[in-house]
Amino acid sequence: MALFFDSDWFNARLAGRGLSQRDAARVLGLDDGQIADVWKDQRELSVHDVRLLAELLGAPPAEVASRAGVSTPVPADAPADTSAALAELSERLSRIERALLELKALLLERRGE
Numbered sequence: 001m002a003l004f005f006d007s008d009w010f011n012a013r014l015a016g017r018g019l020s021q022r023d024a025a026r027v028l029g030l031d032d033g034q035i036a037d038v039w040k041d042q043r044e045l046s047v048h049d050v051r052l053l054a055e056l057l058g059a060p061p062a063e064v065a066s067r068a069g070v071s072t073p074v075p076a077d078a079p080a081d082t083s084a085a086l087a088e089l090s091e092r093l094s095r096i097e098r099a100l101l102e103l104k105a106l107l108l109e110r111r112g113e
Helices: 007-016 021-028 032-039 047-057 061-067 082-112
Strands: none
Touching (some): 021 032, 047 061
C-alpha cells in the first residue's frame, strides 16, 4: 500500500488510456483545483471515488485504493449471489412498509379518541 498518493502510477494509467487528470476530474465530479488536491494527496477519495477511478483506469478497485494512500478505503466486493441479497432487501422493505402501515393506523386510531 502506498503511504501517499502515487501520482506517477495514476498519470501512467491515464496516459495509457489516452486520458488526462481533467478526465478523472470530470468522472469524479471535481474541478481542476480539487483533482490537483487529490494528486497532491491533500484530498481523500471515497469508496465511490475509488470505484469510479478503477473503472476509468481499467484497474482493480483494491489496487486503486492501495495506490491512493493509506487512508483510502478499499471497496468491498459485491456479493457473489446478488439475487439473494436483493431478496433479503425486499423482505426488509416489506417489513418496514408493514410497520409504517401499523404506525399510521395507530396514529389515526389515537386521533379518533
